[in-house]
Amino acid sequence: TGAQLARTARMKLVNFSLLATDGMARRGRIDTPRGEINTPAFMPVGTAGTVKAMYPEQVRETGADILLGNTYHLMLRPGAERVASLGGLHDFMDWQRPILTDSGGFQVMSLAKLRKLTEKGVTFKSHIDGSSYELTPERSIEIQTLLDSDIIMQLDECISLPAERKEMERAMELSIRWADRSKTAFNNQLNRALFGIVQGGDDAELRARSAAGLKSIGFDGYAVGGLAVGEPQEVMFRVLSEVTPELPQDRPRYLMGVGKPDDILGGIERGIDMFDCVHPTRAGRHGHAYTRFGVINLKNARHRDDHRPLDEASPNPNCRRWSRAYLHHLVKAEEILGAMVLSQINLAYYQELTSGARAAIEAGRMTDFAAETRAAWAAGDI
Numbered sequence: 437t438g439a440q441l442a443r444t445a446r447m448k449l450v451n452f453s454l455l456a457t458d459g460m461a462r463r464g465r466i467d468t469p470r471g472e473i474n475t476p477a478f479m480p481v482g483t484a485g486t487v488k489a490m491y492p493e494q495v496r497e498t499g500a501d502i503l504l505g506n507t508y509h510l511m512l513r514p515g516a517e518r519v520a521s522l523g524g525l526h527d528f529m530d531w532q533r534p535i536l537t538d539s540g541g542f543q544v545m546s547l548a549k550l551r552k553l554t555e556k557g558v559t560f561k562s563h564i565d566g567s568s569y570e571l572t573p574e575r576s577i578e579i580q581t582l583l584d585s586d587i588i589m590q591l592d593e594c595i596s597l598p599a600e601r602k603e604m605e606r607a608m609e610l611s612i613r614w615a616d617r618s619k620t621a622f623n624n625q626l627n628r629a630l631f632g633i634v635q636g637g638d639d640a641e642l643r644a645r646s647a648a649g650l651k652s653i654g655f656d657g658y659a660v661g662g663l664a665v666g667e668p669q670e671v672m673f674r675v676l677s678e679v680t681p682e683l684p685q686d687r688p689r690y691l692m693g694v695g696k697p698d699d700i701l702g703g704i705e706r707g708i709d710m711f712d713c714v715h716p717t718r719a720g721r722h723g724h725a726y727t728r729f730g731v732i733n734l735k736n737a738r739h740r741d742d743h744r745p746l747d748e749a750s751p752n753p754n755c756r757r758w759s760r761a762y763l764h765h766l767v768k769a770e771e772i773l774g775a776m777v778l779s780q781i782n783l784a785y786y787q788e789l790t791s792g793a794r795a796a797i798e799a800g801r802m803t804d805f806a807a808e809t810r811a812a813w814a815a816g817d818i
């Protein structure tokens with residue numbers, strides 16, 4: 437089997453191939469034991485072992501190669517050991533393609549109660565039932581391995597922006613020490629990948645030190661963390677332009693928590709390969725539909741008598757099947773079907789955007805693709 441071959445040949449079963457570039461934009465592919473991931477890739481978020489309001493096969497039908505699971509939520513409920521005893525996260529939720537799990541640190545800082553961060557790790561109380569937990573680099577690697585995740589993340593400390601330079605430096609240096617402990621705990625597993633996470637706030641020198649520190653430890657991929665934490669888009673783009681050139685060309689780059697369609701297009705133009713964000717599914721549950729022409733707020737009464745479909749030229753049948761009036765009705769009535777349909781429509785649009793970018797990079801026409809995409813968003817008429 438592949439695993440036997442890997443053991444004898446000590447061959448890593450997760451590999452990134454850079455297939456084409458166009459400026460800083462990259463078209464690649466990550467091969468994993470559970471299938472390939474075409475990049476640039478958007479990863480739907482399946483926080484607690486489900487992409488909300490979607491069957492797993494529907495998520496696949498939107499074009500997703502990989503989805504994201506949250507360690508924080510799954511360790512609290514149902515518990516990592518319980519998921520492992522039930523065969524791992526893929527069998528638990530019946531998604532047999534790649535899964536990336538985050539390390540839990542970001543959610544601890546944003547969701548948990550009574551958090552205490554030390555050199556060792558972070559202790560906290562569950563936001564669900566108040567029970568106590570400790571998350572260390574070692575325990576996070578153990579949890580993500582118990583979940584049988586295909587791509588796992590180091591434990592890091594992400595601070596929000598703006599921040600004092602001293603604070604950005606402290607968190608960045610702690611994250612490098614935790615990166616080293618994560619790598620040791622990972623113990624060179626061949627059947628999954630371990631990504632490091634670059635920190636350093638909006639300071640170019642700190643970002644460069646973080647990238648250099650992670651490169652010297654050596655990872656299967658490099659995430660850019662510490663962004664999409666309240667900074668303006670131009671700050672995020674400046675940091676990306678400064679830090680992606682510092683990262684290895686032959687490894688995937690993953691921008692965590694990003695974003696809206698224009699954030700993703702700008703991230704691809706600045707050398708990012710992977711994205712994840714709750715936005716398309718969360719916005720769908722709140723009545724916002726993403727289309728080629730931008731976002732439509734279907735709560736708005738102006739749609740009440742509009743018999744037009746959302747987008748009659750869309751490749752997605754759900755954009756052609758119902759009137760805007762009907763979608764408006766579902767949203768106003770808070771019908772479950774509204775959340776289902778808009779989640780599917782938004783995820784499908786995010787996949788149209790990333791698959792369009794992949795084709796454009798292959799054809800050397802990324803500049804045109806970006807211009808055409810932005811022009812359609814600006815044209816508006818929605």
Ligand SMILES: CNc1nc2cc3nc[nH]c(=O)c3cc2[nH]1
Pocket residue numbers: 538541542592593594633660661662663664665692693694
């Ligand atoms: C929604 N924005 C956002 N989600 C994030 C998740 C993260 N996880 C680990 N480390 C991060 O720096 C990090 C940053 C993030 N920004």
